Amino acid sequence: MNPGREKPELVCPAGNLPALKAAVDAGGDTVYLGFRNVSNARNFEGLNFSREEAKEGILYAHARDSRVFVAVNTSPNSHDISPWTSSIDMASELGADAVILADIALLDYAKKHHPGLRRHLSVQASAGNYEALNFYAREFGIKRAVMPRIVTLDTICDIHAKTCVEIEIFVSGGLCVMAEGRCWLSSYVTGDSPNMNGVCSPAHAVRFEEENDSLEVKLDGVLINRFAPGEPAAYPTLCKGRFEACGMQGHVMEDPYSLNALEMLPDIFAAGVRGLKIEGRQRSKHYVRTVVSIWRAAVDACAADPDAYQARAEWMTGLDAMSEGGAHTTGAYVDEWR
């Protein structure tokens, strides 16, 4: 094994065609997207791709040597599996470079019906150890897995050494602090969940209300946050909410920070990570263009000379300026965070 020699691929988000083009133009190696239905974990109002848009996007990306992955990463129900299977069929037919799957029933379907289509394991499968990865590789032929944001970089290094499955990790954007795919907080409060409905804190349940100059955020009537005047706001997700425990009020689960692993890039290269994933399919093309440009510059700089690499101040402030809470963290990649 020769870790650190191969330049990892920048995997960029696109919630619509303009964002996909922005990602490709800004130097994204790969763009990931979902279809406009319940089959993907960003099933938000007005977001995602129709068949025609996906077709155009894939042609656009391929013409510029970029790849497109299609996320079909929620779990089908037992009444009608067709939104999920037809999404996989469509990804295959349109020439997607990989499908990103979480549910074993879908991995099995894709393996049987589209054996030539590359299968990646979604972060929603929450596979954070090599035994699980090797199982998915042996049974369903996965080539790559996206790590849940609960493992340290040291552990990722160990996992990489014991599996032939390529490792992809999140490096930038919204930080899910729970093991993805194993969090039901959203359905506990709103009735809709990432696994079943492709949404976390769905907009239909969110209400922003102003109360004595402060901004209150309610989720299906449950008060989940209160922002002082001028205080940076965060997404209305439960894990970034303010609650009370042990008589103290505050961010009981996680501060509203965004993930930013720019400063760890040489270690990430050395850990043998193949894919660097940027979160943000819900963001605009401006966000995608800015963030992908910064990461492109950083990855190229690190690949050219990992020893001399340093995260530049303007990269860090550029990412902070657009991020949730206006601040960043390296999350679970560093043990101290836990």
Place this chain on the structure above:
Amino acid sequence: MAVNCNQSMKIAVGPVLFGWPEAKIREFYLALAKEGSVDIYYLGEVVCSKRSISGVIWQIDLARELRGYGKEVVLSTLAMPTVEAELQSIRDLVAAAKAMDIKIEANDVAAVAIASEAGLSFVAGPHLNIYNHGMLEQMCRQGAERAVLSLELPAMDIAAIIGDTQIQVEYFAHGKLPLTFSARCYTARAEGLSKRECRHVCFLYPDGLEMRCLDGEGFATINGIQIMSQRPFTALNHMSDLAGMGVDILRVSPQASGMSDVIAHFRSAMDGAMAARDALFAMSDGRDPGSTFCNGYYHGRQGRLWIKA
């Protein structure tokens, strides 16, 4: 009549999800075993590997002891293993289960892989995310003989998921709902500690740590790296419907007190000694069950709510 259906059902006690000292866990299971109302015992640390101070040996010893009462014992595995030591604890449990000819409850795909390779039949646990028939069939193919479906599923989906699969189905029927897992320990964080230096602070909260909204409304329960529902879920009053849907076993998840009563209420409703509705009323101390329990997931609604049948 549905009562006949109920009578073929079994009661299981799930693994203790909270941080309890080993002595308390032993005492808890042995007291239940002496009462004899429970058919199946699950034991093992599911939430946090740091809690298993003396490893898995004592769990295996306790399993042996419980088997002496003539009931089924299942060894539950960790839900979120990431490092080698955690994977090794699963291998140890699988080896012990094989030697004792009992099952494990697999709560991560790693455990499915290890059990399957060892040729050990297993229970597909609630953390494997079984949402559909296809996933259930795949688990059977790997050697699952019983499955606990995802807790957030509406009960009306159960029959469709089971389909023609020859597998026992267990339903999480009572207890605080385990809602999430994280890398971070929230109990330690609330106490101003880190996970690394946690001092086993979760042992101070045998029923979890209460978490409220800023307006004082109850919200959830903190249990180490896990967040649970604020109130216990219960499907005691839907026992007959569950039996009709093909559920074979009802799981009661341990809490620090009152478990003997909860199990007695399930038992009397199951045996037809008491109507399920009356048993629920008695279990709620005569109050509105909606002020004590939640059941939203059963009805396909918000998990925190109580929906009147």
Place this chain on the structure above:
Amino acid sequence: MPSGWHNEVADTLKLKVLPQPDIFLRLMPGFAQAQTLELLLSRIFTPDRLERLQPLADKRLLFCTPGRELELLMCVDGRGIHILPIRGEVPDVTIRGDLAALTALCLGLEDSDTLFFCRRLLLTGDTSTGLLFKNILANLDFDLHDELEQHLGKRVADMLWRTAEQAVSVVERLDQSLASTGVALGERFGLVSAERAQSLETEISKMHEMQAKLQSGLERRRPGRLAST
């Protein structure tokens, strides 16, 4: 469309906050502004674009500034986009932001989540309608200046664009000078602590940075056309 209806619109459509609007806009009565805006939108939103707005059909969207200097109530149906009288209508969603933020949102110059995080933009009412609007707008991806030019000619398009740009820059000047003066006075009269004044100043300068970004976004898009203003 009866003119009485548009007279009512004239009372409620408050565009007077627009700084130094071109003489053309200043001389135009309110109802005519509403009518012109509707006409313009009907040209920009060709049938296929209008089709993509249909998920928003019959929803009332209110755009307003925090002090309600600007209020614009709109709705979409199969025939087009309509400006509605505000009186007596309850919007499904209110999209509130300072003029710079609203301009940036509608011209597609800034990421709306970023504007939300820094408290420049707020959705109240039905959040899902707001999200739908935001995402449909992001997906339409047309160049508003080109559209304006195509339908109104270069002269008027440049004028409208300049007005938008001025809106951003005036808000920038006013916001910063007013806010800084307020903080300085507050500190002087002991209404806020020195520490709080310091943190408020930091907030103001952050806000300023954001506005500068918007400004440069506008300039980047039309360097040649706007150089003369």
